[in-house]
Amino acid sequence: METNHAPRPEETGSRPSAVGAMVEMTMREALNQAMVEEMERDENVFLIGEEVGSYNGAYKVSQGMLERFGSRRVVDAPISENAFTGLGVGAAMTGLRPIVEFMSFNFSLVAFDQIISNAAKTLYMSGGQFNVPMVMRGAGGPAAQVAAQHSHSLEGLFAHFPGLKVVMPSTPADAKGLLKTSIRDDNPVVFIENELLYGVSGPVPAGELLLPLGQAVIRSEGSDVTIIAHSRMNHVLRMALEEFSREGISVELIDPRTIKPLDVETLARSVRKTHRAVIVEEGHRFAGVGAQIADDLYTACFDYLDAPIARVTHTENPTPYASNLEQASLPSVAEVVKAARAVLYRG
Amino acid sequence: MAEPAFTQKEEGFRADNGRGEGRTIPGALTEKQRETLEELGREGLLERYRLMYMIRNFEQRSEQAYQQKKIGGFLHLYMGQEALGVGMLGAIGPRDYVVTSYRDHGVALALGLEPGPLMAELFGKETGISRGRGGSMHFFSKEKNFLGGHGIVGGQIPIGLGAAFTARYRAEGQVSLIFFGDGALQQGAFHEAANIASLWELPAIFIIENNRYGMGTSVERSSSVQDLTLKARGYNMEGVQVDGMNLLDCHALMKEAVASRRQNPRPLLVEARTYRFRGHSISDPATYRAREEVESYQRLDPLRQVRGLLEEMGWLNEQEARELEKKVRDEVLAAVRFADESPLPDPAGLGRYVYA
Numbered sequence: 001m002e003t004n005h006a007p008r009p010e011e012t013g014s015r016p017s018a019v020g021a022m023v024e025m026t027m028r029e030a031l032n033q034a035m036v037e038e039m040e041r042d043e044n045v046f047l048i049g050e051e052v053g054s055y056n057g058a059y060k061v062s063q064g065m066l067e068r069f070g071s072r073r074v075v076d077a078p079i080s081e082n083a084f085t086g087l088g089v090g091a092a093m094t095g096l097r098p099i100v101e102f103m104s105f106n107f108s109l110v111a112f113d114q115i116i117s118n119a120a121k122t123l124y125m126s127g128g129q130f131n132v133p134m135v136m137r138g139a140g141g142p143a144a145q146v147a148a149q150h151s152h153s154l155e156g157l158f159a160h161f162p163g164l165k166v167v168m169p170s171t172p173a174d175a176k177g178l179l180k181t182s183i184r185d186d187n188p189v190v191f192i193e194n195e196l197l198y199g200v201s202g203p204v205p206a207g208e209l210l211l212p213l214g215q216a217v218i219r220s221e222g223s224d225v226t227i228i229a230h231s232r233m234n235h236v237l238r239m240a241l242e243e244f245s246r247e248g249i250s251v252e253l254i255d256p257r258t259i260k261p262l263d264v265e266t267l268a269r270s271v272r273k274t275h276r277a278v279i280v281e282e283g284h285r286f287a288g289v290g291a292q293i294a295d296d297l298y299t300a301c302f303d304y305l306d307a308p309i310a311r312v313t314h315t316e317n318p319t320p321y322a323s324n325l326e327q328a329s330l331p332s333v334a335e336v337v338k339a340a341r342a343v344l345y346r347g
Numbered sequence: 348m349a350e351p352a353f354t355q356k357e358e359g360f361r362a363d364n365g366r367g368e369g370r371t372i373p374g375a376l377t378e379k380q381r382e383t384l385e386e387l388g389r390e391g392l393l394e395r396y397r398l399m400y401m402i403r404n405f406e407q408r409s410e411q412a413y414q415q416k417k418i419g420g421f422l423h424l425y426m427g428q429e430a431l432g433v434g435m436l437g438a439i440g441p442r443d444y445v446v447t448s449y450r451d452h453g454v455a456l457a458l459g460l461e462p463g464p465l466m467a468e469l470f471g472k473e474t475g476i477s478r479g480r481g482g483s484m485h486f487f488s489k490e491k492n493f494l495g496g497h498g499i500v501g502g503q504i505p506i507g508l509g510a511a512f513t514a515r516y517r518a519e520g521q522v523s524l525i526f527f528g529d530g531a532l533q534q535g536a537f538h539e540a541a542n543i544a545s546l547w548e549l550p551a552i553f554i555i556e557n558n559r560y561g562m563g564t565s566v567e568r569s570s571s572v573q574d575l576t577l578k579a580r581g582y583n584m585e586g587v588q589v590d591g592m593n594l595l596d597c598h599a600l601m602k603e604a605v606a607s608r609r610q611n612p613r614p615l616l617v618e619a620r621t622y623r624f625r626g627h628s629i630s631d632p633a634t635y636r637a638r639e640e641v642e643s644y645q646r647l648d649p650l651r652q653v654r655g656l657l658e659e660m661g662w663l664n665e666q667e668a669r670e671l672e673k674k675v676r677d678e679v680l681a682a683v684r685f686a687d688e689s690p691l692p693d694p695a696g697l698g699r700y701v702y703a
């Protein structure tokens with residue numbers, strides 16, 4: 001179904017709308033700015049979640065927002081994810097634009113029914129009568145030694161369901177531009193941040209910044225192999241590009257930025273050029289996001305491939321606590337290098 | 348901890364409030380009921396009887412259509428619970444919010460929705476209220492602020508909470524009516540929502556349609572207390588019981604509840620005691636209920652109660668009643684014809700309404 005995939009930017013006419021000066025800031029600050037600007041702009045936008053107000057956010061993403069907007073619009077909720085997520089759905093159906101913060105996405109699982117049965121499906125079940133303009137955001141992905149119940153990568157789960165959009169930024173600029181667009185989107189958007197990236201700094205264009213959903217970005221151009229990685233893994237690989245050049249591998253590193261809609265065209269265009277692809281994710285291998293991307297690439301450019309697509313993922317076990325076991329479970333740069341060598345038959 | 352006395356254990360479960368054979372005699376009305384009767388007047392009571400009759404007849408027709416395989420999937424009938432839906436929904440304003448479970452035909456009709464698009468929805472037609480995408484369990488109406496029928500037990504409760512949140516956020520004086528079953532009361536969704544509604548003083552009216560069973564499980568077997576209003580206490584919320592087979596009581600209760608909450612937003616838990624005349628869904632013969640039990644409630648049939656009252660008041664004679672009923676039956680037949688003759692949804696539109 002075409003709706004799973006992003007329209008081309010030419011079709012939407014949207015482009016990054018910022019020009020000029022850059023401001024250095026952390027991902028946390030960029031997300032905060034996005035919410036503040038959108039709440040200033042639109043009275044219907046409000047933030048609800050655990051500790052978002054007087055605690056200033058479990059990860060301080062909502063720092064200062066209670067003071068700025070008051071408790072009517074920055075709402076500290078009890079630990080009742082199912083109810084406050086469903087509250088978001090009901091509020092969105094009746095004209096508001098909620099931002100529901102999950103302290104971490106691990107806890108979204110107790111609200112899964114509201115996200116899937118209600119947020120994702122209400123527009124459809126109502127024959128187009130009730131849309132659900134709502135953002136569900138918070139930290140996702142394995143952090144550092146927080147063990148199995150706090151280390152989920154749930155993007156594949158959410159992306160499975162028609163009706164949801166799934167966004168996963170890896171830079172402060174993307175975080176800001178994509179969050180603002182998500183808040184303005186008329187659909188439920190699952191916006192998964194990464195705990196380990198909150199403190200990472202980067203340049204963010206000053207002024208209004210809106211980035212279209214469904215547009216991948218090429219982080220570094222190369223000719224030997226296309227590496228596709230989202231969220232923290234994109235950041236990690238971006239920092240490790242030299243390791244590939246040391247190996248004499250010219251990498252084209254792409255960040256899909258939105259898992260759904262997925263910008264298959266940008267990925268395929270790259271693969272048609274490099275003839276090889278490695279897909280990296282922190283989630284498990286089985287039915288992971290990479291499985292979908294590989295399927296799309298095989299469909300879009302099978303004849304261009306010179307090697308089977310390789311995937312580097314979390315291993316098929318719950319994330320362990322012990323640091324060495326955790327590292328052995330998560331994808332590493334070394335594994336990605338190895339996979340790149342393999343698809344280049346440099347064994 | 349001392350468990351509050353189970354008043355219902357001793358009295359048994361009597362939806363007739365001790366009035367016997369289900370015939371509501373004006374002379375036997377309480378003062379409150381007499382006031383309500385006056386407030387509604389002939390027109391008001393007639394209109395409510397019309398709606399109740401419409402629900403009953405609509406569902407009888409849908410049962411037939413189901414047997415003819417014109418309707419598929421699940422079909423949960425409201426028959427027996429008409430006084431509850433019509434009584435309460437006749438007491439709210441046009442901008443108030445309403446959400447319910449899959450047992451949603453009665454609510455939709457009580458809100459004044461036309462039977463044609465509802466029947467067409469059951470038939471899976473493009474002209475259905477949800478364009479054939481929802482079916483029996485998923486009627487919605489933006490125009491009526493009807494936030495839908497929902498299929499996951501208790502899943503609609505947080506949605507209704509959200510509507511109450513909007514009402515409070517905008518301070519426009521609306522209330523949110525949240526209907527759910529006695530079975531759904533045991534879902535975490537209710538308990539989380541009840542706590543939040545009370546904590547934030549949201550105008551959410553939680554209505555338990557206690558028809559004594561969740562599928563085949565009786566309230567005795569599913570609830571730690573039999574007086575379900577006790578669940579309100581832990582949330583510092585008002586809880587009231589009402590005879591869900593009595594139109595006047597349902598109307599009066601909701602009228603007051605809504606009026607006071609418009610001024611002073613806060614939640615309420617209502618336990619409305621009622622009974623479903625059919626099985627859980629069309630495929631359930633309901634063998635877990637004794638015949639005497641079913642018959643004892645059939646004697647309280649809310650339609651008979653209201654028709655009897657209209658007659659006793661001299662507001663409707665036999666002849667007029669037959670005319671009114673015939674008119675409704677014709678309307679429902681027209682709805683069936685409309686549904687039958689409507690086009691199926693075009694498969695080319697499969698991907699419509701996935702994203703806004």
Ligand SMILES: Cc1ncc(C[n+]2csc(CCOP(=O)(O)OP(=O)(O)O)c2C)c(N)n1
Nearest residue numbers: 450498499500528529530531558560561562
């Ligand atoms: C979460 C969930 N569990 C189970 C079911 C299956 N189911 C559908 S209706 C029902 C009984 C609900 O009873 P109650 O809340 O009393 O409502 P009633 O059907 O009596 O109106 C059950 C168990 C479901 N739809 N959702």
Ligand SMILES: [Mg+2]
Nearest residue numbers: 528529560561
């Ligand atoms: Mg029940």
